[in-house]
Amino acid sequence: MEQTVKELLYDAIYYDESLVAHAVYYAVQKGIVHLDEPASRIPKELDYTEIFKMRDENYLQMCTIKLFTIPLEPKRHALYLAETEDAARAKHHKIYGQLAQRIIDISHRMDYPLFYEETGLSKTFRELKREAVKFPYYAGEVLGR
Structure with missing residues:
Protein backbone atom coordinates (compact mmCIF):
# COMPACT_ATOMS: atom_id res chain seq x y z
CA MET A 1 0.00 0.00 0.00
CA GLU A 2 1.31 3.41 -0.97
CA GLN A 3 2.18 6.01 1.64
CA THR A 4 -0.46 8.70 2.15
CA VAL A 5 0.14 12.44 2.27
CA LYS A 6 -0.59 12.33 6.01
CA GLU A 7 2.00 9.58 6.56
CA LEU A 8 4.58 11.47 4.51
CA LEU A 9 3.97 14.62 6.55
CA TYR A 10 4.26 12.66 9.79
CA ASP A 11 7.53 11.02 8.65
CA ALA A 12 8.99 14.33 7.49
CA ILE A 13 8.27 15.89 10.88
CA TYR A 14 9.50 12.83 12.80
CA TYR A 15 12.78 12.69 10.87
CA ASP A 16 13.28 16.50 10.90
CA GLU A 17 13.03 16.84 7.13
CA SER A 18 11.93 20.44 7.32
CA LEU A 19 11.79 21.22 3.59
CA VAL A 20 9.73 18.10 2.82
CA ALA A 21 7.38 18.79 5.74
CA HIS A 22 6.84 22.39 4.69
CA ALA A 23 6.29 21.38 1.04
CA VAL A 24 3.68 18.77 2.00
CA TYR A 25 2.00 21.19 4.40
CA TYR A 26 1.96 23.86 1.68
CA ALA A 27 0.34 21.44 -0.81
CA VAL A 28 -2.34 20.49 1.72
CA GLN A 29 -3.04 24.10 2.74
CA LYS A 30 -3.40 25.17 -0.89
CA GLY A 31 -5.84 22.31 -1.54
CA ILE A 32 -3.52 20.71 -4.09
CA VAL A 33 -3.75 17.39 -2.23
CA HIS A 34 -5.65 15.98 0.75
CA LEU A 35 -4.18 14.10 3.69
CA ASP A 36 -5.81 10.78 2.79
CA GLU A 37 -4.55 10.77 -0.83
CA PRO A 38 -1.45 8.87 -1.99
CA ALA A 39 1.76 10.90 -1.49
CA SER A 40 2.58 10.38 -5.17
CA ARG A 41 -0.20 12.86 -6.00
CA ILE A 42 1.90 15.75 -4.67
CA PRO A 43 3.19 17.51 -7.78
CA LYS A 44 6.86 18.38 -8.08
CA GLU A 45 5.92 21.80 -9.41
CA LEU A 46 5.07 23.81 -6.30
CA ASP A 47 5.84 27.40 -5.32
CA TYR A 48 9.22 26.69 -3.74
CA THR A 49 9.89 30.38 -3.15
CA GLU A 50 6.95 30.34 -0.74
CA ILE A 51 7.94 26.94 0.71
CA PHE A 52 11.54 28.10 1.34
CA LYS A 53 10.14 31.19 3.03
CA MET A 54 7.93 29.02 5.27
CA ARG A 55 10.89 26.78 6.09
CA ASP A 56 13.22 29.69 6.81
CA GLU A 57 10.61 31.22 9.13
CA ASN A 58 10.21 27.74 10.67
CA TYR A 59 6.45 27.91 10.23
CA LEU A 60 6.01 24.34 11.53
CA GLN A 61 8.38 24.94 14.48
CA MET A 62 10.70 22.10 13.45
CA CYS A 63 14.33 21.37 14.15
CA THR A 64 14.53 23.49 17.27
CA ILE A 65 17.25 21.27 18.75
Missing part, protein backbone atom coordinates in the same frame (compact mmCIF):
# COMPACT_ATOMS: atom_id res chain seq x y z
CA LYS A 66 20.62 21.75 17.10
CA LEU A 67 23.94 19.92 17.29
CA PHE A 68 26.88 21.95 18.59
CA THR A 69 30.55 21.13 18.97
CA ILE A 70 32.97 22.82 21.33
CA PRO A 71 36.68 22.22 20.71
CA LEU A 72 38.49 21.03 23.83
CA GLU A 73 41.96 20.72 22.35
CA PRO A 74 43.28 19.99 18.88
CA LYS A 75 41.34 17.06 17.44
CA ARG A 76 39.07 16.61 20.50
CA HIS A 77 35.53 18.02 20.74
CA ALA A 78 32.59 17.95 23.14
CA LEU A 79 29.17 17.55 21.50
CA TYR A 80 25.86 18.94 22.69
CA LEU A 81 22.25 18.84 21.58
CA ALA A 82 20.67 22.16 22.55
CA GLU A 83 18.24 24.82 21.37
CA THR A 84 20.81 27.61 21.49
CA GLU A 85 24.54 28.19 21.63
CA ASP A 86 24.13 29.73 25.07
CA ALA A 87 22.45 26.59 26.41
CA ALA A 88 25.27 24.43 25.04
CA ARG A 89 27.85 26.79 26.56
CA ALA A 90 26.18 26.62 29.98
CA LYS A 91 26.07 22.80 29.88
CA HIS A 92 29.73 22.73 28.81
CA HIS A 93 30.71 24.97 31.71
CA LYS A 94 28.79 22.75 34.13
CA ILE A 95 30.51 19.57 32.84
CA TYR A 96 34.04 20.80 32.12
CA GLY A 97 34.25 23.83 34.40
CA GLN A 98 35.59 25.99 31.62
CA LEU A 99 34.16 28.64 29.33
CA ALA A 100 33.76 27.63 25.70
CA GLN A 101 36.02 29.78 23.56
CA ARG A 102 34.40 28.62 20.35
CA ILE A 103 31.13 26.88 19.52
CA ILE A 104 30.14 25.55 16.12
CA ASP A 105 26.68 24.61 14.86
CA ILE A 106 27.05 21.29 13.04
CA SER A 107 23.35 20.44 12.81
CA HIS A 108 23.88 19.32 9.22
CA ARG A 109 25.59 16.25 10.73
CA MET A 110 22.58 14.98 12.68
CA ASP A 111 22.59 11.74 10.70
CA TYR A 112 26.24 10.90 11.40
CA PRO A 113 26.71 7.99 13.79
CA LEU A 114 28.51 8.30 17.11
CA PHE A 115 30.16 5.09 18.35
CA TYR A 116 30.07 4.35 22.07
CA GLU A 117 32.99 2.13 23.10
CA GLU A 118 31.36 1.24 26.45
CA THR A 119 28.38 -0.40 24.77
CA GLY A 120 29.81 -1.23 21.37
CA LEU A 121 26.81 0.49 19.77
CA SER A 122 26.52 3.47 17.49
CA LYS A 123 23.65 5.93 17.22
CA THR A 124 23.04 8.95 15.09
CA PHE A 125 22.63 12.30 16.77
CA ARG A 126 19.06 12.33 15.53
CA GLU A 127 18.42 9.08 17.43
CA LEU A 128 20.07 10.55 20.53
CA LYS A 129 17.84 13.60 20.21
CA ARG A 130 14.73 11.40 20.24
CA GLU A 131 15.96 9.55 23.33
CA ALA A 132 17.02 12.60 25.32
CA VAL A 133 14.64 13.62 28.05
CA LYS A 134 16.04 17.06 28.76
CA PHE A 135 18.01 19.64 26.80
CA PRO A 136 20.73 20.77 26.63
CA TYR A 137 22.06 17.22 26.31
CA TYR A 138 25.72 16.21 26.46
CA ALA A 139 26.28 13.75 23.59
CA GLY A 140 29.90 12.92 24.40
CA GLU A 141 33.36 13.58 23.00
CA VAL A 142 34.83 12.80 19.62
CA LEU A 143 38.32 12.73 18.23
CA GLY A 144 38.81 14.28 14.83
CA ARG A 145 39.57 17.45 12.95
Whole structure:
Protein backbone atom coordinates (compact mmCIF):
# COMPACT_ATOMS: atom_id res chain seq x y z
CA MET A 1 0.00 0.00 0.00
CA GLU A 2 1.31 3.41 -0.97
CA GLN A 3 2.18 6.01 1.64
CA THR A 4 -0.46 8.70 2.15
CA VAL A 5 0.14 12.44 2.27
CA LYS A 6 -0.59 12.33 6.01
CA GLU A 7 2.00 9.58 6.56
CA LEU A 8 4.58 11.47 4.51
CA LEU A 9 3.97 14.62 6.55
CA TYR A 10 4.26 12.66 9.79
CA ASP A 11 7.53 11.02 8.65
CA ALA A 12 8.99 14.33 7.49
CA ILE A 13 8.27 15.89 10.88
CA TYR A 14 9.50 12.83 12.80
CA TYR A 15 12.78 12.69 10.87
CA ASP A 16 13.28 16.50 10.90
CA GLU A 17 13.03 16.84 7.13
CA SER A 18 11.93 20.44 7.32
CA LEU A 19 11.79 21.22 3.59
CA VAL A 20 9.73 18.10 2.82
CA ALA A 21 7.38 18.79 5.74
CA HIS A 22 6.84 22.39 4.69
CA ALA A 23 6.29 21.38 1.04
CA VAL A 24 3.68 18.77 2.00
CA TYR A 25 2.00 21.19 4.40
CA TYR A 26 1.96 23.86 1.68
CA ALA A 27 0.34 21.44 -0.81
CA VAL A 28 -2.34 20.49 1.72
CA GLN A 29 -3.04 24.10 2.74
CA LYS A 30 -3.40 25.17 -0.89
CA GLY A 31 -5.84 22.31 -1.54
CA ILE A 32 -3.52 20.71 -4.09
CA VAL A 33 -3.75 17.39 -2.23
CA HIS A 34 -5.65 15.98 0.75
CA LEU A 35 -4.18 14.10 3.69
CA ASP A 36 -5.81 10.78 2.79
CA GLU A 37 -4.55 10.77 -0.83
CA PRO A 38 -1.45 8.87 -1.99
CA ALA A 39 1.76 10.90 -1.49
CA SER A 40 2.58 10.38 -5.17
CA ARG A 41 -0.20 12.86 -6.00
CA ILE A 42 1.90 15.75 -4.67
CA PRO A 43 3.19 17.51 -7.78
CA LYS A 44 6.86 18.38 -8.08
CA GLU A 45 5.92 21.80 -9.41
CA LEU A 46 5.07 23.81 -6.30
CA ASP A 47 5.84 27.40 -5.32
CA TYR A 48 9.22 26.69 -3.74
CA THR A 49 9.89 30.38 -3.15
CA GLU A 50 6.95 30.34 -0.74
CA ILE A 51 7.94 26.94 0.71
CA PHE A 52 11.54 28.10 1.34
CA LYS A 53 10.14 31.19 3.03
CA MET A 54 7.93 29.02 5.27
CA ARG A 55 10.89 26.78 6.09
CA ASP A 56 13.22 29.69 6.81
CA GLU A 57 10.61 31.22 9.13
CA ASN A 58 10.21 27.74 10.67
CA TYR A 59 6.45 27.91 10.23
CA LEU A 60 6.01 24.34 11.53
CA GLN A 61 8.38 24.94 14.48
CA MET A 62 10.70 22.10 13.45
CA CYS A 63 14.33 21.37 14.15
CA THR A 64 14.53 23.49 17.27
CA ILE A 65 17.25 21.27 18.75
CA LYS A 66 20.62 21.75 17.10
CA LEU A 67 23.94 19.92 17.29
CA PHE A 68 26.88 21.95 18.59
CA THR A 69 30.55 21.13 18.97
CA ILE A 70 32.97 22.82 21.33
CA PRO A 71 36.68 22.22 20.71
CA LEU A 72 38.49 21.03 23.83
CA GLU A 73 41.96 20.72 22.35
CA PRO A 74 43.28 19.99 18.88
CA LYS A 75 41.34 17.06 17.44
CA ARG A 76 39.07 16.61 20.50
CA HIS A 77 35.53 18.02 20.74
CA ALA A 78 32.59 17.95 23.14
CA LEU A 79 29.17 17.55 21.50
CA TYR A 80 25.86 18.94 22.69
CA LEU A 81 22.25 18.84 21.58
CA ALA A 82 20.67 22.16 22.55
CA GLU A 83 18.24 24.82 21.37
CA THR A 84 20.81 27.61 21.49
CA GLU A 85 24.54 28.19 21.63
CA ASP A 86 24.13 29.73 25.07
CA ALA A 87 22.45 26.59 26.41
CA ALA A 88 25.27 24.43 25.04
CA ARG A 89 27.85 26.79 26.56
CA ALA A 90 26.18 26.62 29.98
CA LYS A 91 26.07 22.80 29.88
CA HIS A 92 29.73 22.73 28.81
CA HIS A 93 30.71 24.97 31.71
CA LYS A 94 28.79 22.75 34.13
CA ILE A 95 30.51 19.57 32.84
CA TYR A 96 34.04 20.80 32.12
CA GLY A 97 34.25 23.83 34.40
CA GLN A 98 35.59 25.99 31.62
CA LEU A 99 34.16 28.64 29.33
CA ALA A 100 33.76 27.63 25.70
CA GLN A 101 36.02 29.78 23.56
CA ARG A 102 34.40 28.62 20.35
CA ILE A 103 31.13 26.88 19.52
CA ILE A 104 30.14 25.55 16.12
CA ASP A 105 26.68 24.61 14.86
CA ILE A 106 27.05 21.29 13.04
CA SER A 107 23.35 20.44 12.81
CA HIS A 108 23.88 19.32 9.22
CA ARG A 109 25.59 16.25 10.73
CA MET A 110 22.58 14.98 12.68
CA ASP A 111 22.59 11.74 10.70
CA TYR A 112 26.24 10.90 11.40
CA PRO A 113 26.71 7.99 13.79
CA LEU A 114 28.51 8.30 17.11
CA PHE A 115 30.16 5.09 18.35
CA TYR A 116 30.07 4.35 22.07
CA GLU A 117 32.99 2.13 23.10
CA GLU A 118 31.36 1.24 26.45
CA THR A 119 28.38 -0.40 24.77
CA GLY A 120 29.81 -1.23 21.37
CA LEU A 121 26.81 0.49 19.77
CA SER A 122 26.52 3.47 17.49
CA LYS A 123 23.65 5.93 17.22
CA THR A 124 23.04 8.95 15.09
CA PHE A 125 22.63 12.30 16.77
CA ARG A 126 19.06 12.33 15.53
CA GLU A 127 18.42 9.08 17.43
CA LEU A 128 20.07 10.55 20.53
CA LYS A 129 17.84 13.60 20.21
CA ARG A 130 14.73 11.40 20.24
CA GLU A 131 15.96 9.55 23.33
CA ALA A 132 17.02 12.60 25.32
CA VAL A 133 14.64 13.62 28.05
CA LYS A 134 16.04 17.06 28.76
CA PHE A 135 18.01 19.64 26.80
CA PRO A 136 20.73 20.77 26.63
CA TYR A 137 22.06 17.22 26.31
CA TYR A 138 25.72 16.21 26.46
CA ALA A 139 26.28 13.75 23.59
CA GLY A 140 29.90 12.92 24.40
CA GLU A 141 33.36 13.58 23.00
CA VAL A 142 34.83 12.80 19.62
CA LEU A 143 38.32 12.73 18.23
CA GLY A 144 38.81 14.28 14.83
CA ARG A 145 39.57 17.45 12.95
